[in-house]
Amino acid sequence: MSASDLERELADLKQTAIAAIATAADLDRLEQLRVQFLGKKGQLSQVLRGMGKLSTDERPRVGARANDVKQALQTSLEGARNNLEAAAIAAQLASETLDVTLPGVGRPLGRKHPLNSTIDRMIEIFIGLGYTVAEGSEIETDYYNFEALNTPPDHPARDMQDTFYLPGGKLLRTHTSSVQIRYMERHAPPIRIAAPGRVYRRDTVDATHSAVFHQLEILSVEEGLSFTDLRGTIVEFLRQMFGTELEVRFRASYFPFTEPSAEVDVRWQGKWLEVLGCGMVDPNVLKAVGYDPERYTGFAAGFGVERFAMVLHRMDDIRRLYASDLRFLRQF
Incomplete structure (x- = not known):
């Protein structure tokens, strides 16, 4: 080539x-x-x-x-x-390319449910008073839910009509007091705890009752505590919750795990409304967790969150809190 x-x-x-x-x-x-x-x-x-x-x-x-x-x-x-x-x-x-002249695709912002906001408000007050938040399981044993709380086998609360019992000796807790027992078993005094959570009782649902509801309980144990300390704590909490002009009264009552015990009422819409129960921790409860009742005293109180939410927001029916009606929830 x-x-x-x-x-x-x-x-x-x-x-x-x-x-x-x-x-x-x-x-x-x-x-x-x-x-x-x-x-x-x-x-x-x-x-x-x-x-x-x-x-x-x-x-x-x-x-x-x-x-x-x-x-x-x-x-x-x-x-x-x-x-x-x-x-x-x-x-x-x-x-x-993003066309900035077009309206964006918006997502509605969520809001706190009135029950959650009420719990948060209650906890915030107690944290300000020196309390620590403690939580526990909703499924409990008879010991922690009743026996350790000085509730004898023949107490009405143990009746099948009042408590949800589960297989294997378990039950759905009827109060958050079981959290107090478990906490005391693991910690030595002085202690101050607030225990919020969901609880269960066999109850007929109506405008003021529900089989599933929420509680917040407090417990304080140390040397030298008296009913005066309990009363001062409750009054301060209620006044921070509802206002300084709130009328509060204590009525003698009975609970197996406190002695003496009292119901607490507030003046609401011209009438006395019961909002919580309280009392000095029974010595038998202190003994059950290994505390010396001759040295330590304590007080406890239990608050119904739904009751507080209804008072705060002037609700007429507890069932509104569970219906998930957006027309209702958007008000909060």
Whole structure:
């Protein structure tokens, strides 16, 4: 093959390759063309194999021509690559463009349920009074729910009509007092805890009662506590909760785990409304957790969260708190 034949092949190769490169639709096709024309086994290499038969004078001229073709193809490939990359970026920007003139897709913000906000408010007050939050399981044993709280087997609360019993000697706790027992078993006095949570009792649902409701109980144990400390704590809590002008009264009552015990009423809408029970911790309860009742005294109180929420927000029916009616909940 003569030098002129090789030069014609190089010219044809250049024309064919540049035309193919100009029509490449994507980067993958462009890479295929690069390999086809400039690869080790590409068409340019095949043409250059014929240089071995040329004379010493012809080789430099054909070699220079081959370098020109190679440079032209590389320039064409680079230009096409830049154009394809720019086009890809432009297409991506176009597809991902955010039209800021359109209204956004809004998601309504949630709100605290009145029960949760009431619990938070109660806890905040007690934390300010030096209490620590303690929580426990809603499934309990008879020991922690009754026996350790000085509640004898013949107490009405143990009746099947008052308590939800489960297989294996378990039950759904009827109060959060079981949290107090478990906490005292693990901690030595002095202690001050507030125990919020859900509790269960067999009860007929009506405007003021529910089989599932929420409690918050407090417990304080240390040396020298008296009923005066209990009364001061309760009055301060109620006045922070409802206002300093609130009327509060204590009535003698009975609970198996406190002695003496009292019910506490507040003046609400012109009438006395019972809001909690309280008392000094019975010595038998202290003994059950290994405390010395001759050295330590304590007081406890239990608050119905639903009752407080109803008073705070002037609700007429406890069932409104559980109906998930947005017309009602959006008011809070």
